[in-house]
Amino acid sequence: MAYQKGSVRLDKAVAAQTQFSRKDVHKMLSRGQILVNGLPVRNFDARVDLSQDEIVVDGQLLALTQYSYLMLHKPRGVVCATADAALPTVLDLVPEELRRSGLAPAGRLDKDTTGFVLLTNDGAFSHRILSPRSHVPKTYLALLDKTPDHSMVEAFAAGVALSPDKHDNLGNGEACPKKIVCMPARLELVEGAPRAARVVIRQGMYHQVKRMFAAFGITVTSLHREQIGGLPLDPSLPEGACRPLSAEEVARIGMESF
Ligand code: URA
Numbered sequence: 001m002a003y004q005k006g007s008v009r010l011d012k013a014v015a016a017q018t019q020f021s022r023k024d025v026h027k028m029l030s031r032g033q034i035l036v037n038g039l040p041v042r043n044f045d046a047r048v049d050l051s052q053d054e055i056v057v058d059g060q061l062l063a064l065t066q067y068s069y070l071m072l073h074k075p076r077g078v079v080c081a082t083a084d085a086a087l088p089t090v091l092d093l094v095p096e097e098l099r100r101s102g103l104a105p106a107g108r109l110d111k112d113t114t115g116f117v118l119l120t121n122d123g124a125f126s127h128r129i130l131s132p133r134s135h136v137p138k139t140y141l142a143l144l145d146k147t148p149d150h151s152m153v154e155a156f157a158a159g160v161a162l163s164p165d166k167h168d169n170l171g172n173g174e175a176c177p178k179k180i181v182c183m184p185a186r187l188e189l190v191e192g193a194p195r196a197a198r199v200v201i202r203q204g205m206y207h208q209v210k211r212m213f214a215a216f217g218i219t220v221t222s223l224h225r226e227q228i229g230g231l232p233l234d235p236s237l238p239e240g241a242c243r244p245l246s247a248e249e250v251a252r253i254g255m256e257s258f
Contacts, residue, residue, distance in 0.1 A: 115225030
């Protein structure tokens with residue numbers, strides 16, 4: 001059957017919502033194991049409408065969500081990558097039933113940073129929340145080796161000048177300047193905790209928060225991401241655990257700007 005009604009490629013949709021690779025999906029299509037509205041579909045470039053079509057993969061009804069969005073509470077010692085030869089990755093923490101092809105972290109936290117990591121296979125969404133132009137704020141709680149002073153609040157708001165790092169991706173192919181000036185950021189001193197501060201940034205430069213404090217001679221001893229956009233890390237989610245986000249929670253990510 002040549003099924004061409006919808007806007008999404010059937011093979012891509014099945015791979016995104018199951019643990020099957022695109023190659024596995026093609027094999028199943030050839031064997032007639034994928035049914036759309038009760039009929040086997042065999043062509044690899046068939047398209048479907050996820051809002052209407054009933055898709056059955058190897059006898060199982062496919063949950064009709066186009067993309068997957070997971071909140072992970074990252075512990076220390078885990079890397080924000082899809083694969084690593086030596087260390088556990090954030091994907092290793094995703095339980096089998098939540099694994100989808102194309103799932104990847106939307107932005108990176110350092111190995112020793114804890115907190116909210118968003119995992120998704122929606123590349124366009126990921127790009128949007130990471131782009132400094134979309135102004136999606138990321139909120140961090142930093143523990144410091146010294147007490148920050150009030151003058152730093154203004155300095156963060158004006159844009160902290162950082163020494164460039166070879167990992168910085170300026171994205172324009174230009175030679176590295178002597179100093180990189182960060183976009184305005186918010187620094188809040190934490191009442192009753194003199195060596196703690198909350199920082200809100202909308203860029204994601206390499207080691208950005210640590211380097212911003214280092215510009216004032218302060219070392220970050222511990223860093224935790226508390227919130228992405230308007231969505232805080234679920235306080236009931238233990239370290240190392242992850243759970244799917246509701247559509248309303250996904251929308252809250254993009255709702256707050258800075
Ligand atoms: N800034 C850092 O320095 N490290 C992180 O992991 C995130 C932001």
